Amino acid sequence: MNLLVTGGAGFIGSHFVLRHVAQYSNDRVVVLDKLTYAADLSFLDPVKDRIRFVQGDIADSSLVKSLIEEDRIDAIINFAAETHVDRSISDAAPFLHTNILGIQSLIDVCRAHPKTLLFQISTDEVYGDLRDGDRPKTPDDPLLPSSPYAASKAAGDLLLLAAARTYGICVRISRCTNNFGPHQADEKFIPTVIRSALAGGPIPIYAQGKNKRDWLYVTDHCDALEMILAKGEDGRIYTVSADAERENIAVAKDILRLLQKPESMLAFVTDRPGHDWRYALDSSLLRSMGWKPQVTFEEGLERTVEWYGGKK
Numbered sequence: 001m002n003l004l005v006t007g008g009a010g011f012i013g014s015h016f017v018l019r020h021v022a023q024y025s026n027d028r029v030v031v032l033d034k035l036t037y038a039a040d041l042s043f044l045d046p047v048k049d050r051i052r053f054v055q056g057d058i059a060d061s062s063l064v065k066s067l068i069e070e071d072r073i074d075a076i077i078n079f080a081a082e083t084h085v086d087r088s089i090s091d092a093a094p095f096l097h098t099n100i101l102g103i104q105s106l107i108d109v110c111r112a113h114p115k116t117l118l119f120q121i122s123t124d125e126v127y128g129d130l131r132d133g134d135r136p137k138t139p140d141d142p143l144l145p146s147s148p149y150a151a152s153k154a155a156g157d158l159l160l161l162a163a164a165r166t167y168g169i170c171v172r173i174s175r176c177t178n179n180f181g182p183h184q185a186d187e188k189f190i191p192t193v194i195r196s197a198l199a200g201g202p203i204p205i206y207a208q209g210k211n212k213r214d215w216l217y218v219t220d221h222c223d224a225l226e227m228i229l230a231k232g233e234d235g236r237i238y239t240v241s242a243d244a245e246r247e248n249i250a251v252a253k254d255i256l257r258l259l260q261k262p263e264s265m266l267a268f269v270t271d272r273p274g275h276d277w278r279y280a281l282d283s284s285l286l287r288s289m290g291w292k293p294q295v296t297f298e299e300g301l302e303r304t305v306e307w308y309g310g311k312k
Contacts, residue, residue: 209249
């Protein structure tokens with residue numbers, strides 16, 4: 001296959017590129033990335049001689065069209081997104097640009113190249129939050145996003161489903177629970193805890209840290225995406241989860257334990273507006289296809305702490 005990986009110098013995208021190039025040496029991989037604060041081209045250094053890198057914006061449909069035609073792209077794997085909830089609350093405009101207008105740009109290109117698969121990497125946050133005891137969300141559940149970020153991702157998903165029906169383009173969507181691992185932007189929760197602990201504190205924790213997240217190690221997510229790419233069906237939504245829910249405060253304490261730092265570093269701060277309580281997804285379809293997580297939360301956290309410690 002010839003792949004265009006958008007956002008391929010970011011957190012999840014870079015891991016996908018590294019793993020795909022290692023596993024499928026005959027595939028051509030083109031990476032398109034805007035290189036915002038959340039990306040780092042050095043993540044791709046191990047494969048820089050085996051990929052083509054282009055700096056650019058997915059909202060630039062002329063650029064995307066030229067890449068599709070020049071490299072005879074079979075599938076677009078779209079990781080490109082603005083993702084930080086706090087930033088979206090402060091200024092939603094960049095999220096609308098990338099997560100909505102960027103998606104429409106990709107749709108327009110695929111309308112002209114209807115055999116090209118458009119594979120959207122979405123998020124569990126489009127469903128909004130759950131209460132304790134609520135069943136995990138499935139692809140058929142309604143979308144009830146809580147933040148400008150989540151609303152922009154939901155809008156992108158809906159544009160894709162509408163385009164698949166109206167124009168007949170090939171679309172697949174995956175929605176995943178919280179990822180963690182090396183390469184994640186410093187402002188995200190786990191990197192923030194590690195960075196703050198290494199700096200001597202304080203470590204900011206919203207409210208009392210009781211919000212729950214399901215944590216999936218990034219390489220397990222990439223393996224799920226490869227399965228969807230290879231065996232998935234056009235027009236379907238796939239939900240990806242680890243079934244490893246933990247309270248934020250418990251994750252922070254696990255990190256402090258690994259770093260041998262005192263819990264006195266924890267500092268509770270005012271909760272953010274509209275903070276979702278809990279996320280959970282039903283990944284039974286993917287598991288029936290043969291996928292399951294290979295990295296435990298404990299093992300993944302050790303790897304992550306080690307990587308950020310070495311980074312600093």
